[in-house]
Amino acid sequence: RNKREYPPGPKPLPIIGNLFDVPHEASWLRYTEWANTYGDILSVRLLGQVIVIANSAKVAKDLLEKRAINYSDRPSIPFYEMMKWDWLIATTHYSDKWRTMRRIVDQGLRPKAALKYRGLQIEKTRAFLKRLLSHPEGYRDHISYLQGDIMMSLLYGYDVKDPNDHNLEIARAAVELAAQSSLPGAAIVNVFSLLKYFPGWLPGMGFKALAQKGHDLGKEMVRAPFEFVRDQMSQGIARPSFTFDSLQEYEDLGSDPDQAERVVAGVAGSLYISAADTTTAEISILFLMLATYPDVQRKAQAEIDVHIGRGKMPTFEDRPRLPYLEAICKELLRWKVIVPLGFARTAMADDVYEGYSIPKGAIVLANAWAILHDPVAYSEPESFRPERFINPDGSVRDDPALSSAFGIGKRICPGRHLVDSNVWFVAVSVLAVFDVRPAKDEYGCDIHVAPEFTGALVSHPTPFKCSITLRDGVSEKAMFD
């Protein structure tokens, strides 16, 4: 094959290709930089693997949406195969199995179905506010607990009792392990897949023990909360939940009577894995923004005071009256894209795009960071400016490119409607009752918050201190009533 047929990119070395050109962390920033030299579609090679990067909304759409039939598969990830997480939708090959899983998920999380989860979102978010009030310094733990609490309730009708709850602990450990598996220790087997056949006692084979741990954790996190629902159902006291509703609806999945249960249990576990870490990252970014953009905070609070009233607790009915807050939520998605390269796709057959060859098996990444930081579409893309989403008449500007934060085409994130209502409700609630500011040092001066991010699959802000206090004119009573 003539190498020059592939989309342009930095010159690869023999065998290792561009191994030294592509950074281990935050590679999306390098790909975005390279777009200036190579254009909206570029490619790199890593140990013989061709990786194609779509740096503009047009290229990403042309490939992943218009040619979805060729680009909806995921690459095999040896570490996940070793963990036997065959219930995880995000890594399932484009197949009938994936279509069945996706049908259940899309049905359970469609915007209309998501409406019925509002009650629990309100209840859990208000409990979160109380935890913030009593222990503001632990805000990061409270954010992560809130997401675990919401997802356990939504998926299983299960109320988390405390931060040491068994189901929550197991799920948290599984999520951490899933994140860890994109780091170098586990990634070695993803690069040299034959290593999985080497004995575990050899140096550098630590990933084998990690994969076994992942297998056990995954099995337990799928099993335990599902058993809870089965048990509640047999007693006739199960609460409506994603699992309960799906079991009722999909009793007939295949001829094997246990089939429906297995699929639904796996799908629910899958949703937990995909939801908790991502939404936690998004809400942490909200706090980062509030601590670093005091003017945005003041403007949003002024809007809330006028349309809801100072000291009153917001509800979902208030949403249409708060365009500035709506713009904040859009800008949060754009400003620090938390899954900057989406989840990898793979070409199922040889293809030609704009004269370039994309070979079967090539990995294709949509660089949502580059799309949402294009300085032509978003002036000063590094600045947090909700105003960019406000029309001159004060209404909120729709921006179709924004959905690239959730991926493109058939495998677009099915949780996006839930994220939308979750993040909005947390944002309006926090802004209504708290002031979030940088923490003070021993001399009473603001401790500078320097936004930094982790560089793995899901990009989180690194820990920073902030002060969270009740706003003037807001009483604790309003929050507890």
Ligand code: HEM
């Ligand atoms: C701010 C929060 C979130 C962000 C930014 C996000 C982003 C993404 C992205 C970029 C993808 C890859 C899509 C693609 O390949 O084109 C994805 C897939 C997925 N997301 Fe999310 N997500 C978030 C929250 C959630 C939530 C709350 C859920 C579940 C309730 C969820 C469930 C999933 C699932 C199941 C997939 C795999 C879909 C498939 O492969 O068919 N996500 N998400």
